[in-house]
Amino acid sequence: xxxxxxxxxxxxxxxxxxxxxxxxxxxxxxxxxxxxxxxxxxxxxxxxxxxxxxxxxxxxxxxxxxxxxxxxxxxxxxxxxxxxxxxxxxxxxxxxxxxxxxxxxxxxxxxxxxxxxxxxxxxxxxxxxxxxxxxxxxxxxxxxxxxxxxxxxxxxxxxxxxxxxxxxxxxxxxxxxxxxxxxxxxxxxxxxxxxxxxxxxxxxxxxxxxxxxxxxxxxxxxxxxxxxxxxxxxxxxxxxxxxxxxxxxxxxxxxxxxxxxxxxxxxxxxxxxxxxxxxxxx
Amino acid sequence: xxxxxxxxxxxxxxxxxxxxxxxxxxxxxxxxxxxxxxxxxxxxxxxxxxxxxxxxxxxxxxxxxxxxxxxxxxxxxxxxxxxxxxxxxxxxxxxxxxxxxxxxxxxxxxxxxxxxxxxxxxxxxxxxxxxxxxxxxxxxx
Numbered sequence: 513x514x515x516x517x518x519x520x521x522x523x524x525x526x527x528x529x530x531x532x533x534x535x536x537x538x539x540x541x542x543x544x545x546x547x548x549x550x551x552x553x554x555x556x557x558x559x560x561x562x563x564x565x566x567x568x569x570x571x572x573x574x575x576x577x578x579x580x581x582x583x584x585x586x587x588x589x590x591x592x593x594x595x596x597x598x599x600x601x602x603x604x605x606x607x608x609x610x611x612x613x614x615x616x617x618x619x620x621x622x623x624x625x626x627x628x629x630x631x632x633x634x635x636x637x638x639x640x641x642x643x644x645x646x647x648x649x650x651x652x653x654x655x656x657x658x659x660x661x662x663x664x665x666x667x668x669x670x671x672x673x674x675x676x677x678x679x680x681x682x683x684x685x686x687x688x689x690x691x692x693x694x695x696x697x698x699x700x701x702x703x704x705x706x707x708x709x710x711x712x713x714x715x716x717x718x719x720x721x722x723x724x725x726x727x728x729x730x731x732x733x734x735x736x737x738x739x740x741x742x743x744x745x746x747x748x749x750x751x752x753x754x755x756x757x758x759x760x761x762x763x764x765x766x767x768x769x770x771x772x773x774x775x776x777x778x779x780x781x782x783x784x785x786x787x788x789x790x791x792x793x794x
Numbered sequence: 795x796x797x798x799x800x801x802x803x804x805x806x807x808x809x810x811x812x813x814x815x816x817x818x819x820x821x822x823x824x825x826x827x828x829x830x831x832x833x834x835x836x837x838x839x840x841x842x843x844x845x846x847x848x849x850x851x852x853x854x855x856x857x858x859x860x861x862x863x864x865x866x867x868x869x870x871x872x873x874x875x876x877x878x879x880x881x882x883x884x885x886x887x888x889x890x891x892x893x894x895x896x897x898x899x900x901x902x903x904x905x906x907x908x909x910x911x912x913x914x915x916x917x918x919x920x921x922x923x924x925x926x927x928x929x930x931x932x933x934x935x
């Protein structure tokens with residue numbers, strides 16, 4: 513009898529409000545976990561469709577070139593500026609520290625190595641994820657909520673090929689090129705900043721900075737940005753093409769495209785740096 | 795599913811059998827049978843939320859039914875992959891409620907979009923055709 517009373521009391525949420533709150537909390541956690549795994553599952557299916565569309569005919573060559581222009585050429589000024597600013601900051605910040613240890617002669621090498629191996633690729637990835645990720649998320653999101661993506665599909669054109677594969681491929685191809693631009697602008701602005709403080713010729717600066725740079729220092733970090741491009745393209749297209757909820761949904765897609773692609777770029781960088789160290793030792 | 799759609803012109807343009815579609819617990823279509831003959835005009839009427847748009851989206855393959863069969867000119871389209879539906883979709887005209895024109899393109903580019911992908915017309919022939927079609931509705935190419 514007493515057991516029945518205890519059971520009844522336990523099921524009475526008003527008697528035990530903590531139990532009700534705990535159950536609400538647990539339901540919330542379960543819902544979040546379910547959404548988390550559903551998101552990754554849907555992303556997996558999306559990647560499969562895009563991969564299949566990218567390697568099968570008919571190829572959307574002219575759309576790919578248009579996207580390479582929109583993603584690559586139009587991002588160049590911003591990426592170049594970000595690279596240049598990084599070069600100046602590196603030069604200003606490290607000069608004093610190096611002078612303290614009597615190693616001021618290493619300044620060109622530090623700027624070059626820092627930009628080529630890490631700063632250039634990561635800054636390019638993050639800048640492009642901000643500019644391009646938001647653009648793709650908003651554009652595809654607005655196409656989704658106005659039925660334009662369905663209209664493309666009904667018109668016997670595969671939207672995964674026409675809209676997603678072209679953007680993903682353009683991101684993969686353009687990121688390494690933009691990284692080269694960021695590296696070059698960073699090194700050049702690093703020289704300008706250095707020579708304003710203490711005169712040094714560009715030839716001497718480059719010779720001193722690049723003399724120990726090998727292909728293993730240069731190629732893997734530059735080409736790892738192709739992986740960043742893959743992340744930006746896939747995440748942004750995925751978020752855009754699953755947009756729901758009108759203009760608010762478009763805003764959410766644009767924001768989440770930037771946030772998620774930046775987050776995954778940072779995580780991928782940690783993994784890729786270790787992979788590069790293992791397979792391409794300096 | 796790797797079947798190659800072959801349209802049978804003598805078969806009914808649209809035929810659906812025991813078509814069921816639900817979203818979670820909510821059943822929208824429950825065992826719909828439908829056949830539209832050649833030259834027949836069929837109007838689907840119903841209150842909001844009764845599944846008219848869902849039925850049309852199932853017929854063009856934008857959504858997949860939970861069960862049942864949809865045949866366009868005798869070709870089963872339920873469960874067929876997107877690329878394999880292209881042959882069927884080229885035979886279908888579909889107007890969305892919000893028009894769904896590609897708003898990043900001009901009207902001419904919108905008309906040319908399908909011609910560019912589904913015909914072997916030269917650029918000049920395409921432009922001429924687009925001009926003719928636009929002139930037909932009182933617009934300049």
